[in-house]
Amino acid sequence: MTPRLGIGLDIGGTKVLGAIVDDTGAVVEEHRVPSPTGTWAGLLAAIVDTIGELRSRRADVACVGIGAAGMVDLDGTIHYAPNVPAFRSTTVRADVDAAVGLPTVVDNDANVAAYAEARFGAARGMKDALVITLGTGIGGGVIVNGRVLRGAHGFAAEVGHFQIDPNGPMCACGERGHWEAMASGTALGVMAQAAARRGQLAAVLAAAGGDPDAIRGPHVSAAGHAGDAEALALIDQYAFNVAIGLVGLANIFDPGVIAIAGGLVNDGELFLGPIRTHFLGHVEGSVHRPTPEIVPATLGERAGVIGAAILALDLTPVGASAAVPRGRP
Numbered sequence: 001m002t003p004r005l006g007i008g009l010d011i012g013g014t015k016v017l018g019a020i021v022d023d024t025g026a027v028v029e030e031h032r033v034p035s036p037t038g039t040w041a042g043l044l045a046a047i048v049d050t051i052g053e054l055r056s057r058r059a060d061v062a063c064v065g066i067g068a069a070g071m072v073d074l075d076g077t078i079h080y081a082p083n084v085p086a087f088r089s090t091t092v093r094a095d096v097d098a099a100v101g102l103p104t105v106v107d108n109d110a111n112v113a114a115y116a117e118a119r120f121g122a123a124r125g126m127k128d129a130l131v132i133t134l135g136t137g138i139g140g141g142v143i144v145n146g147r148v149l150r151g152a153h154g155f156a157a158e159v160g161h162f163q164i165d166p167n168g169p170m171c172a173c174g175e176r177g178h179w180e181a182m183a184s185g186t187a188l189g190v191m192a193q194a195a196a197r198r199g200q201l202a203a204v205l206a207a208a209g210g211d212p213d214a215i216r217g218p219h220v221s222a223a224g225h226a227g228d229a230e231a232l233a234l235i236d237q238y239a240f241n242v243a244i245g246l247v248g249l250a251n252i253f254d255p256g257v258i259a260i261a262g263g264l265v266n267d268g269e270l271f272l273g274p275i276r277t278h279f280l281g282h283v284e285g286s287v288h289r290p291t292p293e294i295v296p297a298t299l300g301e302r303a304g305v306i307g308a309a310i311l312a313l314d315l316t317p318v319g320a321s322a323a324v325p326r327g328r329p
Helices: 040-057 092-100 109-120 179-183 185-197 202-207 217-225 229-253 263-267 269-282 300-315
Strands: 005-011 015-022 027-034 061-068 078-080 088-090 104-108 129-134 138-144 257-261 293-296
Touching: 005 040, 005 109, 005 300, 015 040, 015 300, 027 040, 027 300, 040 061, 040 092, 061 092, 061 109, 061 300, 092 104, 104 109, 104 300, 109 129, 109 138, 109 257, 109 300, 129 229, 138 179, 138 229, 179 185, 179 229, 185 202, 185 217, 185 229, 202 217, 202 229, 217 229, 217 263, 217 269, 229 257, 229 269, 257 263, 263 269, 269 293
Parallel strands: 005 061, 061 104, 129 257, 257 293
Antiparallel strands: 005 015, 015 027, 078 088, 129 138
């Protein structure tokens, strides 16, 4: 039987990544363009161009799935995304569907990444799991009883925006002390900049050319891999911030596995080791319960496009001219 093909798109603040994916989760073709800033018209044009380029390579695609940052409702309107100004009550599904003439499904980017990891990756075979992406912000997908948790309006699992410290640093959404402001990849860089201004992290500062404002997370990682004591202390502090959020989620959802995605996964045990240590030190009843494994996600940056395409294929019957927007698996 010939595999069905769908187009998956992962839309963020810096890129539009598109791929043709078959129904086994294999990526057949791929195309990437920078994400235009500012307006929905510019971003829509980039989306349409990406889909057009992919269809020029394989005309037999059945549907389009889009994973995008922000509060995505069950009909594919994105109401708000702190890091993507183009998404403000934006009718993404309807506009893309009309522009390209293919059945289109839109969901939160972390949801589709979790869907992919549950079908083909680190959470495969698990009925209850968390997939957490540590990047510019923090994205989360929650698998409950084998299904992606979406809530009454589609806005569930905005895990980066639960409050850890009401007096903590300002989040991009305008509230203080959200987990995203304290434990995202961006937050690691901010923490390092502040430490350098206090006269710490000499090795990290040197790697950034002597400018505290130029320090980013990879500078900290490189110094940590080299064994720099100050960098390792900062990584431990950051790992605590990550772990304390995971503790809260684990106490609520009791997952069988927690898969961590994002650039930090490439650093392996440098981050995952202390995250596990702090997690076990704070999760409720750690010595009296099975605790979830904390593992790296396995699909990398392609998780979003794979999950978006598979979701669209699952919601688009063979030969259908429209997807089923509310019947989310």
